[in-house]
Amino acid sequence: MTQQLQDEFDSSVENAEAWMKAIQERLRINDNTKGPRSALEARLRETEKIRALEPEGSLKMDLILVKADAALRSIGEDKKHEVLSKLKDIKALWEETAIYITHCHSRIEWVWLHWSEYLKAQDEFYAWIHNMRVTLEPDIELQLGLKEKQWQLSHAQVLQNDVLNQSVLLERLLEEAASLFSRIGDPSVDEDAQKKMRVEYEGIRQEAQNRVKLLETITKEHEQYSTNVNQFQSWLNGVTERLNCCIGEATKSSAEDKLKALKEIAKDIRSGGKKWKHLESQCAEVILNTSPLGSARLKDELEELRKALEKLKLLSSQEEERLLKIQQSESAYESQVRQLEADIQKLRKDLQRLENDLDPGEGEKTEDEFVTLWKKCNATRAALAAEESKIERLKAQLKELLRFSQDVQPHAESVVSAIHQYQSVRGKTSKMSTDAETQLRRLIQNPLQSFEQWKPSVQMLLETPEPELAHIEAALAESSQFKEKLVTLQLKKDLLNNVLGEEKAESFLQEVAEASKEREILHKSLLQSKSKLQNLILQHKNFDAGFAPLQKKLSAIKAKLDLEKEPRPDLLGKKTQLQRLQMIQDDLAELAIHMEEVEKLVQSNTTHRHEMNQLSSDSQALKRSLEMMIQQSEDHVQKHWAYNDKLSDLQQWISVTREKIDSCQDADGEQNMEGRLEDLERLLAEFPDKEIQLHLVEAHGQLVMENSSPEETAHVQAELDQLKESWKSLKEMATGLLKKWQLNRPVGDKKKKRAFVDSRWMSRPAFHLFDVDPSHKQEKMGEGQSTSSHLKLLHDFEEWLRGENTKLTKILAGTPSSAEEIKAHQSKLE
Numbered sequence: 062m063t064q065q066l067q068d069e070f071d072s073s074v075e076n077a078e079a080w081m082k083a084i085q086e087r088l089r090i091n092d093n094t095k096g097p098r099s100a101l102e103a104r105l106r107e108t109e110k111i112r113a114l115e116p117e118g119s120l121k122m123d124l125i126l127v128k129a130d131a132a133l134r135s136i137g138e139d140k141k142h143e144v145l146s147k148l149k150d151i152k153a154l155w156e157e158t159a160i161y162i163t164h165c166h167s168r169i170e171w172v173w174l175h176w177s178e179y180l181k182a183q184d185e186f187y188a189w190i191h192n193m194r195v196t197l198e199p200d201i202e203l204q205l206g207l208k209e210k211q212w213q214l215s216h217a218q219v220l221q222n223d224v225l226n227q228s229v230l231l232e233r234l235l236e237e238a239a240s241l242f243s244r245i246g247d248p249s250v251d252e253d254a255q256k257k258m259r260v261e262y263e264g265i266r267q268e269a270q271n272r273v274k275l276l277e278t279i280t281k282e283h284e285q286y287s288t289n290v291n292q293f294q295s296w297l298n299g300v301t302e303r304l305n306c307c308i309g310e311a312t313k314s315s316a317e318d319k320l321k322a323l324k325e326i327a328k329d330i331r332s333g334g335k336k337w338k339h340l341e342s343q344c345a346e347v348i349l350n351t352s353p354l355g356s357a358r359l360k361d362e363l364e365e366l367r368k369a370l371e372k373l374k375l376l377s378s379q380e381e382e383r384l385l386k387i388q389q390s391e392s393a394y395e396s397q398v399r400q401l402e403a404d405i406q407k408l409r410k411d412l413q414r415l416e417n418d419l420d421p422g423e424g425e426k427t428e429d430e431f432v433t434l435w436k437k438c439n440a441t442r443a444a445l446a447a448e449e450s451k452i453e454r455l456k457a458q459l460k461e462l463l464r465f466s467q468d469v470q471p472h473a474e475s476v477v478s479a480i481h482q483y484q485s486v487r488g489k490t491s492k493m494s495t496d497a498e499t500q501l502r503r504l505i506q507n508p509l510q511s512f513e514q515w516k517p518s519v520q521m522l523l524e525t526p527e528p529e530l531a532h533i534e535a536a537l538a539e540s541s542q543f544k545e546k547l548v549t550l551q552l553k554k555d556l557l558n559n560v561l562g563e564e565k566a567e568s569f570l571q572e573v574a575e576a577s578k579e580r581e582i583l584h585k586s587l588l589q590s591k592s593k594l595q596n597l598i599l600q601h602k603n604f605d606a607g608f609a610p611l612q613k614k615l616s617a618i619k620a621k622l623d624l625e626k627e628p629r630p631d632l633l634g635k636k637t638q639l640q641r642l643q644m645i646q647d648d649l650a651e652l653a654i655h656m657e658e659v660e661k662l663v664q665s666n667t668t669h670r671h672e673m674n675q676l677s678s679d680s681q682a683l684k685r686s687l688e689m690m691i692q693q694s695e696d697h698v699q700k701h702w703a704y705n706d707k708l709s710d711l712q713q714w715i716s717v718t719r720e721k722i723d724s725c726q727d728a729d730g731e732q733n734m735e736g737r738l739e740d741l742e743r744l745l746a747e748f749p750d751k752e753i754q755l756h757l758v759e760a761h762g763q764l765v766m767e768n769s770s771p772e773e774t775a776h777v778q779a780e781l782d783q784l785k786e787s788w789k790s791l792k793e794m795a796t797g798l799l800k801k802w803q804l805n806r807p808v809g810d811k812k813k814k815r816a817f818v819d820s821r822w823m824s825r826p827a828f829h830l831f832d833v834d835p836s837h838k839q840e841k842m843g844e845g846q847s848t849s850s851h852l853k854l855l856h857d858f859e860e861w862l863r864g865e866n867t868k869l870t871k872i873l874a875g876t877p878s879s880a881e882e883i884k885a886h887q888s889k890l891e
Contacts, residue, residue: 066128066131066132066135066136067132067135067136067140067144069128069131069132070125070128070129070131070132070144070147071147073121073124073125073128074125074147074148074151076121077118077121077122077124077125077151077155078151078154080117080118080121081118081154081155081158084111084114084118084158084162085157085158085161087107087111088108088111088161088162088165091104091107091108091111091165091169092165092168092169094168094169094172094244094245095244095245095246096245096246096247097247098176098247101169101172101173101176101245102173104169105166105169105170105173108162108165108166108169108170109166111162111165111166112162112163112166115159115162118155118158118159122151122152122155125148125151126148129144129145129148132144133145172241172244172245175237175240175241176241176245178237179234179237179238179241179250182230182233182234182237183234183258186227186230186231186234186258187261189227190261190262190265193220193223193224193265193269194265196220197220197265197268197269197272201213201272201275201276201279203350203351203352203355204351204352204355205351205352205354205355205358206283206351206355206358207280207283207284207287209355210276210279210280210283211280213276213280214273214276214277214279214280217269217272217273217276218273220269220272221269221270221272221273224265224266224269225266227262228262228266231258231259231262234258235255235258235259238250238254238255238258239255279350282346282347282350283347283350283351285343286340286343286344286346286347289339289340289343290340290362290363290366293333293336293337293340293366294366296333296336297333297366297369297370297373300326300329300330300333300373301369301373303322303326304323304326304373304376304377304380306322307319307322307323307326307380308376308380317388319380319384320381320384320385320388323377323380323381323384324381326373326377327374327377327378327381330370330373330374330377333370333373334370337363337366337367337370340363340366341363344359344360344363347359348360387466390465390466390467391467393465394462394465394467397458397461397462398462398472400458401455401458401459401462401472401475401476402472402475404451404454404455404458405455405475405476405479408448408451408452408455408479408483409479409482411448412448412479412482412483412486415441415444415445415486415490416486416489418437418441419437419438419441419486419489419490419493434493438490438491438493438494441486441490442487442490442491442494445483445486445487445490448483449483452479452480452483455476455479455480456476459472459473459476505550505569506569508543508546508547508549508550509547509550509569509572509573509576511543511546512543512546512547512576512580513576515539515543516579516583518536519536519540519583519587520583522536523583523586523587523590528590528594529594530591530594533587533590533591533594534591536587537584537587537588537591540580540583540584540587541584543576543580544577544580544584547573547576547577547580548577550570550573551570551573551574551577611652611656611676612676614648614652615652615676615679615680615683618645618648618649618652618683619683621641621645621648622642622645622683622686622687622690628768628769628770628773635694635697635698635701636698638694639691639694639695639698642687642690642691642694643691645687646687646688646691649680649683649684649687652680653680656673656676656677656680693768697765697768700761700764700765700768701765701769703761704758704761704762704764704765704777707754707757707758707761708758708761708762708780708784710754711751711754711755711758711784712784712787714747714751715784715787715788715791718744718747718791718795719791719794721740721744722741722744722791722794722795722798725737725740725741725798726798737802738802741795741798741799741802744795745795745799748792748795749862751788752788753862753865753869755784755785755788756869757869758781758784759781759785760869762777762778762780762781765777766778
């Protein structure tokens with residue numbers, strides 16, 4: 062039996078070694094990137110076939126390991142070294158073969174893909190060369206005007222930039238071609254092919270540059286001509302404007318000044334002829350590179366400029382002849398105008414002096430002052446009668462000026478203005494004389510009449526429900542003024558007798574005494590109203606002083622609350638946010654106390670009451686929003702805390718279990734096999750409960766991610782992914798170790814059967830670990846009573862696990878809408 066096992070091991074080693082050497086020989090034959098593309102493709106397909114044989118090599122190595130294990134168990138210590146040496150050599154040969162397979166295939170595949178990408182880029186480059194050659198081959202088309210030439214130049218510059226930008230692609234293609242040529246040695250990428258690409262590109266680039274240079278020359282030539290035309294037009298407009306100023310009747314310049322200006326204009330017009338000749342030569346050059354329609358437009362434009370220049374020349378000569386005739390009559394006209402203006406100025410001064418003497422002065426006048434004023438008005442009347450002859454002489458001088466062709470309207474207006482001034486002074490004198498007589502009668506009666514007019518307005522002010530303090534104070538000031546005036550009237554009894562007579566004076570003094578009594582009554586009422594208003598204003602100031610800080614503090618609290626609406630990145634941030642919300646709640650409670658104090662100042666003011674109610678409503682709304690945010694924040698902190706606890710527990714269990722499995726795996730000797738197997742079975746028995754706990758952790762993680770920032774969501778998701786990966790690794794490690802030990806156990810061992818069943822359901826997906834095939838169960842019915850009892854326990858546990866899975870699915874499918882529902886879901890999950 063021992064010799065047979067060793068022979069089987071040697072045979073399997075020889076077969077595997079021969080297979081590996083055959084594979085390496087095939088790889089050596091195909092490990093070459095030189096040659097045409099078809100040969101490279103054939104080598105790529107061959108390496109793919111060889112790579113597909115790699116699993117066969119792995120199976121051979123697995124068979125060798127099994128044979129080696131069996132041989133090592135049965136042979137003596139002296140032959141174990143030989144078996145282990147062969148095993149080591151075949152492992153090294155397999156590792157070398159596997160690496161050679163991967164490297165050879167990857168190298169050929171990389172060159173193949175690199176070549177394909179290069180051919181694709183080369184095709185695109187030659188397509189671009191073809192399109193650009195089609196674009197640049199036609200001759201430059203003549204354009205209509207400057208704008209079209211500028212557009213044509215811009216388009217050519219865009220094409221040139223495109224050509225220049227393609228140089229980067231060309232250099233990259235040439236580099237790729239050189240790299241490929243060093244690897245494959247194919248003529249399609251040799252130096253001749255590279256030179257051909259560069260020559261094709263250089264031809265396109267040179268043609269594009271030549272086109273741009275030619276268009277730049279044509280465009281600059283037209284731009285210069287257009288600039289000169291605009292300058293000539295501007296010069297023409299300036300000369301036209303200067304000529305219009307000389308010709309226009311509204312100008313105030315003399316004929317002599319106009320003649321000088323016309324001579325300068327004529328000189329400029331002669332120099333303009335030379336400028337036009339220069340434009341004509343430039344136009345001929347521009348027309349050579351312009352379309353027929355554009356050339357016609359340029360000629361028409363130049364002809365219009367010539368006609369305008371000729372027209373200016375003709376107008377200038379005609380105006381110069383006309384001004385020479387006018388200059389002769391201006392001297393006589395100006396002498397008479399100077400005499401007329403001198404007479405008008407003298408008359409105006411005399412009238413102004415008389416008018417200044419009539420100045421009545423400012424302020425109220427006494428009776429003596431009004432008598433003096435009346436005498437002065439009579440003296441002024443006599444002086445005005447003497448000035449009337451001068452007015453007639455001015456009219457005669459104006460008639461003499463009408464025989465000249467000049468415009469006498471300004472002088473006529475001066476004469477009319479002087480006559481109007483004379484009539485105005487005469488009318489003013491007459492009016493002042495009459496007013497002085499009437500004012501002496503009315504002067505004494507004015508204070509009493511003003512009081513009668515003022516009294517109704519004060520009574521109306523006192524009847525107003527809420528008068529303004531400024532109006533009350535103004536009425537009090539007017540009352541004091543009337544008191545002074547009425548007392549002054551009572552002291553002027555002699556003056557009243559002289560002006561009104563004794564009977565009318567006595568009646569007038571009785572009216573003054575009655576008005577004084579009425580004024581006293583009104584004055585007292587105004588003082589009482591002023592006192593009430595001052596008390597109301599004091600209350601209003603106290604309310605404003607307390608209300609404004611409340612508004613400001615409420616706005617500050619609301620701003621703080623708005624800052625806390627953003628999700629926090631971690632558990633510490635959520636705890637800190639909850640503390641800040643509780644501090645804001647304390648601030649809001651303090652604000653409510655201050656609001657109660659200010660509310661006592663409202664009293665009966667409806668405006669203050671409305672403002673206070675609005676502030677209270679805003680405070681209550683903010684309080685409700687704050688309470689809701691605090692409740693949500695507490696719930697978020699609780700969920701995050703629960704998630705961290707459950708995650709930490711499961712991570713700790715996985716770490717401890719991994720250490721236990723590692724310790725079992727590292728132990729040596731068959732005498733401890735029974736104990737290690739029992740320990741491993743106990744660890745595997747914990748896996749179903751822990752897998753349920755894994756799904757609970759995922760559910761808690763989802764709740765945390767719903768109320769976290771994007772950064773925290775990514776962090777939690779990474780933790781869950783890492784946890785699932787650790788779980789999967791641990792599970793595969795445990796089941797793999799169990800299978801390994803089962804291979805080393807006798808077939809008739811009942812514990813091996815039980816471990817084999819356990820390993821089978823432990824390797825299946827979550828919540829479907831115990832789906833046992835009915836045919837398999839039927840086969841097991843014939844085995845011992847202990848095996849049937851174990852299967853029944855497994856079936857019962859499977860039914861219980863499915864029920865728990867259904868409950869968990871319903872909980873996870875629900876979407877809680879309030880804090881109470883969230884807490885209920887959490888209690889169900891726990």
